[in-house]
Amino acid sequence: MARVELEIPARADYLALARLVVAAAAGAEPRLRDDRIDDLQIAVSEATTNAIEAHADLSEDERIVIVCDTVNDGVQVEVHDKGGGFDLDAIPSAPHHADDDRLERESGLGIPLIRVLADEADIRNRDGGTTVRLVVYHGARARGAGSRAVIE
Amino acid sequence: MVFSGAVGPPSEPRRSGTVAAVLFDLHTSQRDGWSVISVIGDLDLASAPQLRSEVVGLVARGVTAIVLDLSAVEFCDSVGLGVLLGAQKRLRSRDGTVRLAACSEPVLRLLELTRLDLAMPPFATVEDALAEPVEAGGGR
Numbered sequence: 001m002a003r004v005e006l007e008i009p010a011r012a013d014y015l016a017l018a019r020l021v022v023a024a025a026a027g028a029e030p031r032l033r034d035d036r037i038d039d040l041q042i043a044v045s046e047a048t049t050n051a052i053e054a055h056a057d058l059s060e061d062e063r064i065v066i067v068c069d070t071v072n073d074g075v076q077v078e079v080h081d082k083g084g085g086f087d088l089d090a091i092p093s094a095p096h097h098a099d100d101d102r103l104e105r106e107s108g109l110g111i112p113l114i115r116v117l118a119d120e121a122d123i124r125n126r127d128g129g130t131t132v133r134l135v136v137y138h139g140a141r142a143r144g145a146g147s148r149a150v151i152e
Numbered sequence: 153m154v155f156s157g158a159v160g161p162p163s164e165p166r167r168s169g170t171v172a173a174v175l176f177d178l179h180t181s182q183r184d185g186w187s188v189i190s191v192i193g194d195l196d197l198a199s200a201p202q203l204r205s206e207v208v209g210l211v212a213r214g215v216t217a218i219v220l221d222l223s224a225v226e227f228c229d230s231v232g233l234g235v236l237l238g239a240q241k242r243l244r245s246r247d248g249t250v251r252l253a254a255c256s257e258p259v260l261r262l263l264e265l266t267r268l269d270l271a272m273p274p275f276a277t278v279e280d281a282l283a284e285p286v287e288a289g290g291g292r
Contacts, residue, residue, distance in 0.1 A: 012198035016175050019194075019227065042262070045229040049197045109230040109266055116265060150265050 001028040001075065004068040008048075010055030010081070018048050018066055025068040026075045031138035039117040040077065040136050046110040047079040047132040054083020054130060074119065074137035082129040116150065175199070175226075178206055183219075184282050190221040195232030195259075203232075207239045207250075216248030219281045222274075223254035228262050240272060253281035 004025040008014040019041045026037045044066070051064045065080040114121050119142065120135035136142070176193035187210050191203060210218060220236065222228075236252065243250045252274040255263065263269035275281035 012196070015196050015198055016194055016227075038258075038261070041227070042229055045196055045227070049229065049231055052197065109233065113230055113262075113265065150267055 001025060001068075001070045003070075006066045006068075007063045008066070009060065010052045010058070010062065010064050012049075012052055015045060015048055015052070019045055022066065022068055022077055026077075026136075029070065029075055029138065032075060032136065033138065033142075036136045036138070036142065040075065040134065043114045043117045043121070043134050044077055044079065046114050047077075047134065050110055050132070051079055051081035051083065051130070054081050056083075058082060071135060074135050074142070076133065076135045078134075079132045080129060081131075084128065176202065178202060180206060180210070183278075186217045186219050186282055187215045188219045188221055188278060188282075190224065192224040194227040195225050195235070196227065196229050197231045200231050200235040204235050204238060207235075207242060211242055211246065211248070216243065216246060217286065218243060218248070218250045219253050219275075219278055220250065221253055221278050222259045223256055223278075225256045225259050228259045230262075230266075232259075233262055233266065233268065236272065237268070249286050251275055251281040251284075253278045 004021065006018060006021045008018060022044045023037055023041050026032055026040055048064065048066065055062055055064065062082050065078075067078045067080070069076050111123075114132070114134065118134040119137045120133070122133050124131045124133070176195075176199040178192070179190040181188050181190070189203070189206060189210075193199065195203065207218065218239065220239070225232075239250045242248075252259070252263075252272055254277050255274040260269070260274070263272065263274065275284065
């Protein structure tokens with residue numbers, strides 16, 4: 001798989017394009033299962049949504065950059081934005097699924113979903129912006145087919 | 153290989169021919185006293201406001217029973233899920249009912265990942281959702 005870099009305006013109507021490009025790029029890796037590509041699409045959608053929202057106060061000229069590349073035994077996607085950055089540790093965990101509060105919160109599941117769907121995920125603040133890095137593996141480090149990690 | 157989104161849709165939020173316009177649509181019908189909203193395409197930050205607006209509009213017109221036909225949803229993320237939750241909250245606050253029906257695999261996957269399938273158990277078909285008696289005071 002060749003390295004693919006996509007630069008998009010921070011607008012919600014470009015989310016579908018971002019998912020399509022990432023899915024196509026990841027699909028070029030024949031060892032990556034279809035269900036893992038689906039998981040990667042959701043994770044990228046979550047990260048790019050956060051990036052779009054982080055750009056709310058910025059100029060329309062500021063772009064979000066999405067880079068898709070191979071790593072050892074997997075595919076890595078990075079989503080770069082120029083928003084103000086955030087403190088990952090300050091993000092509250094999702095309420096337990098048996099907690100009524102999970103029903104009350106219409107948002108806040110994006111980061112927990114990223115953590116569950118990607119084999120590796122980290123979020124770094126840099127130069128006034130944020131980079132979300134996601135990796136899904138196809139080799140020995142891949143999550144087993146049919147496994148169902150969930151947000152407890 | 154570098155793609156740049158320098159050329160994009162104009163300022164209108166959804167124009168014929170854009171990716172977003174092609175990927176999402178809503179059809180609302182009336183059946184057996186229920187409003188059935190058929191959701192078509194990708195449910196995300198771009199399309200969620202349209203679904204939210206449809207639910208809000210129905211409630212404002214006095215609708216208290218909604219079935220969301222999600223059989224044609226091809227993608228759903230947490231923003232899409234949030235609209236479904238918001239619809240449930242809105243209807244319950246008015247002693248109304250909203251039911252998820254015929255959920256596509258992407259929707260089921262997300263409900264299972266978030267364990268919200270326990271709190272919002274989906275109906276297998278729209279017919280099942282329409283046939284199930286409503287609990288007193290709204291709810292499922």
